[in-house]
Amino acid sequence: MVDDPLRALLRGCHGAAVASWKSKSAASARAELIRTPSSAALSRELDFFGTSSKRLEVTDKAQSSSPGRNNVKSVAPTSADMSAAVASPTLEAALAHMGIVSPTAVQRRAIPAMRAGNDVVAVAPTGSGKTLAYAVPLLSELLSGSRAQHRSAPHALVLAPTRELAEQIGRVFTRLSSEARVNARIKIVCSKAAAAGLKAADGLIDIVIATPMRLVATHQAGAINLGRVAHVVLDEADELFAGNFLEQVDDVLASCGSQLKDGTRVHMFSATFPPAIETLAQGLLKKQKKIVIDGGAYGGSAAVGGVAARIEQKFMFVGGRGEQGKVMAVRGLLKEGLRAPILLFVQTKDRAAELYRELVYDGVKVEAIHADRSQQARMRAVERFRTGEVWVLIATDVLARGLDFLAVESVVNYDMPSSASAYVHRIGRTGRNGRKGTAVTLFTEEDRVLLGPVLKVAKVSGADVPEWALKLKGVRKDVVRRMEKRPPTRKRIGGPNRGSIGKRHKKEKRLESRSRTEKGEADSESTSDGKKRNSATKGKQTRRKKRGASDGLNVATSLEEEEYE
Numbered sequence: 001m002v003d004d005p006l007r008a009l010l011r012g013c014h015g016a017a018v019a020s021w022k023s024k025s026a027a028s029a030r031a032e033l034i035r036t037p038s039s040a041a042l043s044r045e046l047d048f049f050g051t052s053s054k055r056l057e058v059t060d061k062a063q064s065s066s067p068g069r070n071n072v073k074s075v076a077p078t079s080a081d082m083s084a085a086v087a088s089p090t091l092e093a094a095l096a097h098m099g100i101v102s103p104t105a106v107q108r109r110a111i112p113a114m115r116a117g118n119d120v121v122a123v124a125p126t127g128s129g130k131t132l133a134y135a136v137p138l139l140s141e142l143l144s145g146s147r148a149q150h151r152s153a154p155h156a157l158v159l160a161p162t163r164e165l166a167e168q169i170g171r172v173f174t175r176l177s178s179e180a181r182v183n184a185r186i187k188i189v190c191s192k193a194a195a196a197g198l199k200a201a202d203g204l205i206d207i208v209i210a211t212p213m214r215l216v217a218t219h220q221a222g223a224i225n226l227g228r229v230a231h232v233v234l235d236e237a238d239e240l241f242a243g244n245f246l247e248q249v250d251d252v253l254a255s256c257g258s259q260l261k262d263g264t265r266v267h268m269f270s271a272t273f274p275p276a277i278e279t280l281a282q283g284l285l286k287k288q289k290k291i292v293i294d295g296g297a298y299g300g301s302a303a304v305g306g307v308a309a310r311i312e313q314k315f316m317f318v319g320g321r322g323e324q325g326k327v328m329a330v331r332g333l334l335k336e337g338l339r340a341p342i343l344l345f346v347q348t349k350d351r352a353a354e355l356y357r358e359l360v361y362d363g364v365k366v367e368a369i370h371a372d373r374s375q376q377a378r379m380r381a382v383e384r385f386r387t388g389e390v391w392v393l394i395a396t397d398v399l400a401r402g403l404d405f406l407a408v409e410s411v412v413n414y415d416m417p418s419s420a421s422a423y424v425h426r427i428g429r430t431g432r433n434g435r436k437g438t439a440v441t442l443f444t445e446e447d448r449v450l451l452g453p454v455l456k457v458a459k460v461s462g463a464d465v466p467e468w469a470l471k472l473k474g475v476r477k478d479v480v481r482r483m484e485k486r487p488p489t490r491k492r493i494g495g496p497n498r499g500s501i502g503k504r505h506k507k508e509k510r511l512e513s514r515s516r517t518e519k520g521e522a523d524s525e526s527t528s529d530g531k532k533r534n535s536a537t538k539g540k541q542t543r544r545k546k547r548g549a550s551d552g553l554n555v556a557t558s559l560e561e562e563e564y565e
């Protein structure tokens with residue numbers, strides 16, 4: 001094993017793989033793998049959330065030619081386009097300070113549309129800057145003084161399907177408002193603690209960013225007044241209108257009640273907006289302004305689009321050998337130099353655990369995100385990925401939407417996404433903000449039903465879809481829909497290594513369990529009802545063990561599950 005330079009690299013290097021698996025031979029890819037950048041250089045590249053000043057230091061050929069663009073200290077002048085879109089010199093300067101000097105297409109159109117008092121529906125590709133497209137007009141209203149001034153009554157409400165996304169949106173608002181000195185009171189409500197804090201503070205709030213479940217609970221507890229909300233923004237609107245969240249979103253909008261009739265504006269943003277969701281959303285939009293950018297598809301039979309232009313999409317049939325074929329395919333991709341960091345999507349948390357075992361045994365620097373781990377452990381996993389300590393992050397669809405992992409080079413759909421929309425969002429974790437990215441989708445015989453819709457999206461977005469694939473016999477829509485709701489049951493992931501987990505993994509298990517115990521202890525110390533909390537934690541751990549999840553790799557299976565405490 002030591003003879004194999006790839007194995008040595010996978011074990012020891014912090015550098016990113018720089019070879020494209022598609023365009024280079026295995027030998028040259030390996031050679032490039034050996035010339036990895038330093039960990040410092042890599043960590044500069046890995047600003048996943050795109051909101052810190054590090055992002056401006058990224059060494060990117062496309063950007064480095066524009067002087068001042070990569071220098072945090074020098075603020076480049078903004079374009080005429082930017083002045084016209086933002087219409088606020090203060091915000092314009094703040095954006096320039098963040099390295100944002102010209103608007104993206106969706107910003108160019110959505111910012112003025114929101115300012116003009118419309119209900120904006122914006123469908124634009126992943127990574128095209130939709131967050132700022134609504135953050136700018138909302139903060140600009142606060143700047144101009146037209147804000148609600150009622151206790152616990154926010155001026156604007158932003159809903160997002162997951163806690164991670166809500167927190168990311170919160171970071172964007174906080175950064176921009178502090179750069180512009182808006183002095184906006186921004187609250188992120190996506191955990192019990194945050195909701196309790198809101199009640200305790202009982203003060204003025206300008207903007208609330210929340211997950212639907214937590215906001216409903218907070219409202220029911222009387223900690224927030226939704227009666228005077230001027231704007232409701234639904235980020236990942238199609239997901240918020242889908243089964244899991246519909247009831248809660250409905251409750252929130254009902255709580256904005258009378259205001260919805262006489263003036264609350266409702267805005268929807270996503271990279272996908274299927275016709276069924278459009279019909280559902282129509283009733284809420286009084287003064288609607290639709291904005292559809294590039295691949296973003298709004299209505300029509302295509303139903304989804306929104307694939308960022310620079311993502312190279314590849315499909316690999318791993319057919320006959322089923323699950324074993326997939327593991328081999330992933331090993332092959334890594335060996336051939338698929339560019340890291342890599343996000344690897346699987347269908348369920350159990351499969352994440354199984355795949356983790358396979359890869360960790362190989363010596364791949366891999367992590368898996370799971371909802372049962374403490375928030376600290378989750379953040380640590382992301383941080384390890386961010387700094388290049390971990391090359392491959394295994395996740396379920398909980399990480400598929402909205403998260404701005406700016407430096408992710410490749411996405412692998414280890415398991416076929418459950419719908420064309422899911423495909424768009426998953427692969428959209430790479431190729432963000434005009435960067436290049438690679439998306440590889442593995443499929444077997446049992447994926448035939450979902451393959452058709454996914455290939456259509458790929459074809460529409462300019463991917464080189466093989467002729468044979470386009471000739472695949474169509475599947476009835478109701479069969480596709482059934483499959484979207486209930487993806488195929490897959491065989492366990494496990495190759496020859498299964499069962500022999502190896503020293504390294506055992507060590508990871510020990511560390512994980514130690515960190516859980518520490519967390520339990522910390523919880524018990526920091527609460528007055530410590531005993532209760534500590535025994536509850538222990539009970540939870542026991543239950544987990546009973547469920548056969550002693551390796552602690554329970555990745556959430558649904559977005560709903562993600563709303564943990």
Ligand SMILES: Nc1ncnc2c1ncn2[C@@H]1O[C@H](COP(=O)(O)OP(=O)(O)OP(=O)(O)O)[C@@H](O)[C@H]1O
Nearest residue numbers: 050100102103104126127128129130131402404433
């Ligand atoms: N005008 C701009 N110029 C340069 N960078 C920008 C601009 N607008 C946004 N960005 C950056 O682009 C990245 C992607 O933005 P954002 O997360 O808002 O995309 P999105 O369209 O919401 O993606 P998704 O559909 O996946 O949620 C962020 O890192 C953001 O800071």
